[in-house]
Amino acid sequence: xxFEPGDIISDEAQSQAKEFGFEAYAKTIADIIAKKKxxxxxxxxxxxxxxxxxxxxxxxxxxxxxxxxxxxxxxxxKPVWFQAWKYAEEDAILAALVEETIKTMQQGDFLKRRKxxxxxxxxxxxxxxxxxxxxxxxxxGAFDVTELFKELPHKERLGFxxxxxxxxxxxxxxxxxxxxxxxxxxxxxxxxxxxxxxIDD
Numbered sequence: 001x002x003f004e005p006g007d008i009i010s011d012e013a014q015s016q017a018k019e020f021g022f023e024a025y026a027k028t029i030a031d032i033i034a035k036k037k038x039x040x041x042x043x044x045x046x047x048x049x050x051x052x053x054x055x056x057x058x059x060x061x062x063x064x065x066x067x068x069x070x071x072x073x074x075x076x077x078k079p080v081w082f083q084a085w086k087y088a089e090e091d092a093i094l095a096a097l098v099e100e101t102i103k104t105m106q107q108g109d110f111l112k113r114r115k116x117x118x119x120x121x122x123x124x125x126x127x128x129x130x131x132x133x134x135x136x137x138x139x140x141g142a143f144d145v146t147e148l149f150k151e152l153p154h155k156e157r158l159g160f161x162x163x164x165x166x167x168x169x170x171x172x173x174x175x176x177x178x179x180x181x182x183x184x185x186x187x188x189x190x191x192x193x194x195x196x197x198x199i200d201d
Contacts, residue, residue: 026060034074058198076193080104084201
């Protein structure tokens with residue numbers, strides 16, 4: 001497909017991959033992420049000057065992961081899109097990433113299908129406030145992670161971080177493995193599925 005002066009290449013995933021010249025790159029990156037034998041956690045960096053198509057490349061990879069079917073060699077991939085440039089401090093970035101992950105989980109019918117499991121999971125949170133906030137999430141409401149920590153004294157906050165981390169890992173596992181037939185005991189993210197975080201910085 002040729003271009004003439006005045007033509008515009010839109011920033012649309014998948015359909016514009018060939019025009020940007022990175023269709024093969026997108027497929028390669030998606031395969032690296034999805035292959036079960038590639039252990040996690042892993043980081044893939046995409047570098048280039050402004051306007052070179054980095055965001056479009058990531059969007060194309062995201063689309064390919066969403067459309068791919070799990071197989072004997074490829075795991076299920078659940079993407080989360082995160083714009084880190086909006087946040088200045090590390091604590092704010094971490095809280096925002098958790099919130100963005102939870103917002104992604106609220107899309108589709110995941111909450112409806114797994115409501116019973118999520119309610120059991122919520123009971124593990126050891127404060128009434130945390131349970132109430134997560135109950136809002138289950139019903140599709142807003143979930144502000146910073147509310148969980150801002151009123152806790154320093155020592156209690158450190159302990160709650162550990163509790164919340166374990167809870168959040170179980171929440172991610174529930175989301176990633178949703179709809180899959182899991183055999184055997186224990187959690188095997190690498191073979192079953194992964195959460196893929198796209199950081200557009």
